[in-house]
Amino acid sequence: MKNRKIFLYTLLMSFFVMFTACDEDEKPVNNNPTTGKFSIEFEHHFEGTAFNLGSTYTTDGAEDVNYNMVKYYISNIKMMNSAGPDFVDDDSYYIVDANDAGSLILEIDKVPFGEYHHISYTIGVDSAKNVSGAQAGALSPSNNMFWSWNSGYIFVKLEGTSTSSANGKFEYHLGGFAGPNRAQVEKGHHMHTEKLNIVSGANPRVHIMVNMKNVFDGMHPFLVADQNDIKMPSEMAQHIAHNFGGGFELDHVHN
Amino acid sequence: MSAFRQVAKGIQLFLLGCLLLLTSCENSQPIEHFFEGFTPPSHFPKEHYSFDNNPPSQAGFELGRKLFYDPLLSRTGQISCASCHQQQANFADEGKAFSQGVDGQLGTRHSPAMANLAWNPNFMWDGGINHIEVMPVAPITNPLEMDESLSNVVQKLKASKQYTSLFKAAFNQPQITDQQLLFALAQFMGLMISDNSKYDRYVNGKAHYTLEEEVGKKLFDTFCTSCHQGVLQTNFSFKNNGLDTVFSDKGRATITLLAKDEGLFKVPSLRNIAQSAPYMHDGRFSTLLEVVNHYNSGVKKSSTLSNELNLEMNLSESDKEAIVAFLLTLSDYTYLNNSKFSKPD
Numbered sequence: 001m002k003n004r005k006i007f008l009y010t011l012l013m014s015f016f017v018m019f020t021a022c023d024e025d026e027k028p029v030n031n032n033p034t035t036g037k038f039s040i041e042f043e044h045h046f047e048g049t050a051f052n053l054g055s056t057y058t059t060d061g062a063e064d065v066n067y068n069m070v071k072y073y074i075s076n077i078k079m080m081n082s083a084g085p086d087f088v089d090d091d092s093y094y095i096v097d098a099n100d101a102g103s104l105i106l107e108i109d110k111v112p113f114g115e116y117h118h119i120s121y122t123i124g125v126d127s128a129k130n131v132s133g134a135q136a137g138a139l140s141p142s143n144n145m146f147w148s149w150n151s152g153y154i155f156v157k158l159e160g161t162s163t164s165s166a167n168g169k170f171e172y173h174l175g176g177f178a179g180p181n182r183a184q185v186e187k188g189h190h191m192h193t194e195k196l197n198i199v200s201g202a203n204p205r206v207h208i209m210v211n212m213k214n215v216f217d218g219m220h221p222f223l224v225a226d227q228n229d230i231k232m233p234s235e236m237a238q239h240i241a242h243n244f245g246g247g248f249e250l251d252h253v254h255n
Numbered sequence: 256m257s258a259f260r261q262v263a264k265g266i267q268l269f270l271l272g273c274l275l276l277l278t279s280c281e282n283s284q285p286i287e288h289f290f291e292g293f294t295p296p297s298h299f300p301k302e303h304y305s306f307d308n309n310p311p312s313q314a315g316f317e318l319g320r321k322l323f324y325d326p327l328l329s330r331t332g333q334i335s336c337a338s339c340h341q342q343q344a345n346f347a348d349e350g351k352a353f354s355q356g357v358d359g360q361l362g363t364r365h366s367p368a369m370a371n372l373a374w375n376p377n378f379m380w381d382g383g384i385n386h387i388e389v390m391p392v393a394p395i396t397n398p399l400e401m402d403e404s405l406s407n408v409v410q411k412l413k414a415s416k417q418y419t420s421l422f423k424a425a426f427n428q429p430q431i432t433d434q435q436l437l438f439a440l441a442q443f444m445g446l447m448i449s450d451n452s453k454y455d456r457y458v459n460g461k462a463h464y465t466l467e468e469e470v471g472k473k474l475f476d477t478f479c480t481s482c483h484q485g486v487l488q489t490n491f492s493f494k495n496n497g498l499d500t501v502f503s504d505k506g507r508a509t510i511t512l513l514a515k516d517e518g519l520f521k522v523p524s525l526r527n528i529a530q531s532a533p534y535m536h537d538g539r540f541s542t543l544l545e546v547v548n549h550y551n552s553g554v555k556k557s558s559t560l561s562n563e564l565n566l567e568m569n570l571s572e573s574d575k576e577a578i579v580a581f582l583l584t585l586s587d588y589t590y591l592n593n594s595k596f597s598k599p600d
Contacts, residue, residue, distance in 0.1 A: 130385075140433050
């Protein structure tokens with residue numbers, strides 16, 4: 001009896017497998033979309049003045065600064081829905097590079113229709129992805145945003161020149177994925193007055209302004225003369241990361 | 256009944272065969288009968304790297320092996336991983352305190368031996384690298400070693416017809432990526448298992464120690480195993496083992512920036528230790544006897560010195576020889592001569 005049972009099960013399983021194994025190509029056609037898209041645009045400025053790589057600006061410490069690289073990770077984008085469930089842009093990582101116009105606008109799709117009143121994101125990369133080996137895409141070590149000798153992502157890379165610096169340069173490579181010098185910066189913006197409406201056929205945009213003066217004059221002000229080179233996690237790296245993050249503000253939402 | 260059972264068994268087997276045929280569809284890979292994959296030795300602790308996102312295959316392993324021996328990874332096309340990691344030296348740099356990278360430049364620490372890396376929670380003498388898959392990024396990009404960018408390596412690989420087909424066979428992706436490069440190297444490195452030393456056979460009850468080796472083992476267990484623990488002879492900690500009073504190389508503290516970590520270096524596995532001279536992070540000792548002498552009477556005091564080294568050893572000359580005799584039992588000639596890990600033809 002037992003054998004007959006096993007036999008029957010095996011037979012049934014075989015048929016089951018036969019009919020389910022090779023139909024990967026058939027996907028249900030969705031005529032009623034329930035998700036839409038939006039974009040986030042990052043616009044850099046220096047205390048309200050247009051920001052350009054290669055232009056010279058002056059800090060509160062009366063130092064001249066001229067950026068030639070502004071590059072950073074944005075990840076963990078979340079939005080609060082006024083009625084339905086919150087949206088999480090899972091497992092998505094973006095590099096924003098001031099030298100690459102296309103990278104300043106993040107396109108995000110598969111967002112459930114709805115009205116969202118709060119957006120949050122991380123400047124940096126969560127600790128899990130820092131300890132999980134070789135990654136692809138924006139997290140590929142080929143993007144030069146990864147420390148090879150002290151494993152971890154460089155969350156923010158700011159480089160430029162200043163006559164206040166002993167060697168004429170400043171190079172701030174900011175990171176630190178865990179521990180007391182953790183340097184991810186979590187940002188959240190309320191969109192109460194202009195809510196983000198994800199609806200069919202629309203491509204709304206969240207516009208975020210980034211004040212590059214904050215790097216030096218934020219909540220932990222410092223002088224380039226005192227600090228021109230940071231290439232690993234440290235308290236100072238954390239401070240500058242928070243200075244930089246403090247410069248991110250929601251400007252407006254285009255629906 | 257038994258006849259029925261046999262027929263039922265036969266039908267079952269037949270159906271199972273059909274099942275396998277039917278589930279594989281047309282994109283199936285040929286089944287590799289001779290490739291063992293990752294087979295952790297039963298007397299080893301739980302591995303740290305279990306190839307979760309990088310299942311090993313014969314093609315992936317062989318590709319990793321080819322890459323390991325290929326100087327294409329360096330800027331000058333002259334330095335391969337194997338230039339500084341030679342099999343006969345337990346994949347350390349035989350006889351050299353510091354290794355030569357591109358343009359004859361010297362590195363700053365002794366080339367680490369490579370065996371059982373799937374058990375390492377971190378890499379390098381300072382433990383700065385946290386994952387086997389990203390380990391090769393350091394030597395490839397280090398200006399003193401291979402001085403190449405990952406993206407250039409990928410460009411060079413893409414330009415090679417042979418590599419294009421080898422990557423395709425290993426990963427079945429339209430493009431070669433740096434992730435595949437690192438996955439292949441991790442497959443090769445992760446499958447480099449050394450588990451057949453006399454010590455292993457002794458642990459498994461398949462070999463007997465000589466009297467001298469027994470004495471050496473007892474002394475080793477008394478004085479060394481608080482750090483050189485278990486079948487891999489390491490607890491993977493970082494220790495200041497009393498080499499210096501002033502640290503020209505701050506070791507672990509270069510990663511943590513903590514004063515308490517100054518002068519600390521990784522406790523290495525002692526597997527194949529007789530083959531991987533010279534010893535210590537800077538290769539300052541040439542022989543195992545020099546190493547034993549250091550721990551017996553040469554330990555220098557400093558604020559970060561490992562507590563374990565406050566113990567008086569008072570070894571006699573024959574004790575020292577016995578410890579060395581025990582250390583020689585850690586040599587795994589199967590591993591050192593295994594053609595699976597040698598330069599491919």
